[in-house]
Amino acid sequence: MRKKLIAGAAMTAVAVLALTACSSGTEEAAGGLTIDVPDVPMHSELGDYEGEVNIIAWSGFVEPAWSDQFTEDTGCVVNRRVAGTSDEMVQLMRTGDYDLVSASGDASLRLIAGGDVAPLNLELIPNFGDDIVEGMKGQIYDTINGKSYGVPIGRGANILQYNSEVVTEEPTSWDVAWETDSPYAGEIIGYDAPIYIADAAVYLMAHEPDLGITNPYALDEDQLAAAVDLLKQQNGIVSEYWSDPSAQITSFAGGTTSLGTSWEVLRKLTEDEKFKSVLPEEGSTGWSDAWMLAAESANPNCAYAWMDYTSSPEVNGAIAMNFGMAPANAAFCELSDEAQEHCDYYNATDEEYFEKVWFWTTPLEQCIDGRTDVTCTNFQQWTDAWLTVKN
Known part of the structure; x- marks a missing residue:
C-alpha cells in the first residue's frame, strides 16, 4: 500500500512548478490545460521490442500475476521499482533510469513541466479506446496543450470515513471534521501532506463563497491563507495525521479515531462493518493515476506495449482489484x-459521483481556474504553508 505524499517534510524538486502561462490562457475542457512546457517529441511509430521495461509504480500496480504473461507475450522483462510517495516518483524519474511511472495528479504536472515525460501517441495504444471512462480522459493534470501525457489506470475519492458505533447518524457534511464544535473533537484524523490544503479549500468553497474559490488547486495568496487558517483550526481537534495507510487503519481499528479522511479501500481493509464512509455534500478531493512515459525512455517500444497491455479490461481490472480503486476500463465491470x-463498490462508472471529486492537481502560479488578473500559489508555497499548520 502506498503513501502518496511525503508526510509533513519539506519537499524537493518543486522549483519547476513556478510556471508561466502561455498567452493563449487556460483550457479546462477536453483539451486539458494550456501552459508553457518543454517541447518533448512524441513517438510516431513503434519498432522492435528492446527486451525490458523499467517501471516505477505504486505497490500493487505491477505484479507477477500479469507481468509474467506480458513478458511471455512480448519478450519484455518487467523490472519494477515500488515507490512510496509522489515525491519519490518524481525524483526517480529524473534519474533517467526508468521508462514508465504510475503517476498521480499531484506529480503529473511536475513531470510534464520538467520535460521528464513525453506526450503519448494514443494511436499506438489501441486499448485506450471507448471503454476508458470519460471522467479520466482529457483532464488538466495530465492533458496539456491538447496532448495526452497519461494513460489512465484508476481513480478514487478521498471520502469521510467514520465509526458508526460512535458516529451514530451518517454525516452529510465535512463540518464534523473541520469545525471546532465537532462532537468528535480529539478523535479526528487528517491527511499529512501539503495537498491536504485542497481539502480545506473544498470546504471553504461551500461555506465561505465570498472567498471566490472555484477550484481548490487554484488559490491566490489570500485564499491560501484562508485555507491554512482552517487547517490550523482543525489542528486543534485532530488526534493525529496519516500518510501511511496502515497507520490510518490502525488508528480506526484501535479506537483512536472516530472519523476523518480516507480512501474506500482503507475502509474495506479495516474489515469491520462498523466502519462506514460517505462522500459529503461539499464534495471531496481525490486521486487519479496514469502511466507516463519517460522523455528519454531507453525502451519505448516495450513501454508502449505495457501501457496497451495494462489498459485491457482484464489486466486493468486486475490492477484495480489488487490495489482497491475504480478501474479506468469500464469494460472490466461486465466480465463477471x-x-x-x-x-459498484468503487463507483467505477458513476460519473455523477465523480463529478463531486476534485482530483489532485499540482498547484501552479498560473491560475487553472481561468483567472488572469492574479497570480496563484504554487506547490512550493503550499509546501511551505503546510509546515506551519502543525506548529
Missing part, C-alpha cells in the same frame, strides 16, 4: 459478477 461488485 465479481468484477461488477468491485465496480
Whole structure:
C-alpha cells in the first residue's frame, strides 16, 4: 500500500512548478490545460521490442500475476521499482533510469513541466479506446496543450470515513471534521501532506463563497491563507495525521479515531462493518493515476506495449482489484459478477459521483481556474504553508 505524499517534510524538486502561462490562457475542457512546457517529441511509430521495461509504480500496480504473461507475450522483462510517495516518483524519474511511472495528479504536472515525460501517441495504444471512462480522459493534470501525457489506470475519492458505533447518524457534511464544535473533537484524523490544503479549500468553497474559490488547486495568496487558517483550526481537534495507510487503519481499528479522511479501500481493509464512509455534500478531493512515459525512455517500444497491455479490461481490472480503486476500463465491470461488485463498490462508472471529486492537481502560479488578473500559489508555497499548520 502506498503513501502518496511525503508526510509533513519539506519537499524537493518543486522549483519547476513556478510556471508561466502561455498567452493563449487556460483550457479546462477536453483539451486539458494550456501552459508553457518543454517541447518533448512524441513517438510516431513503434519498432522492435528492446527486451525490458523499467517501471516505477505504486505497490500493487505491477505484479507477477500479469507481468509474467506480458513478458511471455512480448519478450519484455518487467523490472519494477515500488515507490512510496509522489515525491519519490518524481525524483526517480529524473534519474533517467526508468521508462514508465504510475503517476498521480499531484506529480503529473511536475513531470510534464520538467520535460521528464513525453506526450503519448494514443494511436499506438489501441486499448485506450471507448471503454476508458470519460471522467479520466482529457483532464488538466495530465492533458496539456491538447496532448495526452497519461494513460489512465484508476481513480478514487478521498471520502469521510467514520465509526458508526460512535458516529451514530451518517454525516452529510465535512463540518464534523473541520469545525471546532465537532462532537468528535480529539478523535479526528487528517491527511499529512501539503495537498491536504485542497481539502480545506473544498470546504471553504461551500461555506465561505465570498472567498471566490472555484477550484481548490487554484488559490491566490489570500485564499491560501484562508485555507491554512482552517487547517490550523482543525489542528486543534485532530488526534493525529496519516500518510501511511496502515497507520490510518490502525488508528480506526484501535479506537483512536472516530472519523476523518480516507480512501474506500482503507475502509474495506479495516474489515469491520462498523466502519462506514460517505462522500459529503461539499464534495471531496481525490486521486487519479496514469502511466507516463519517460522523455528519454531507453525502451519505448516495450513501454508502449505495457501501457496497451495494462489498459485491457482484464489486466486493468486486475490492477484495480489488487490495489482497491475504480478501474479506468469500464469494460472490466461486465466480465463477471465479481468484477461488477468491485465496480459498484468503487463507483467505477458513476460519473455523477465523480463529478463531486476534485482530483489532485499540482498547484501552479498560473491560475487553472481561468483567472488572469492574479497570480496563484504554487506547490512550493503550499509546501511551505503546510509546515506551519502543525506548529
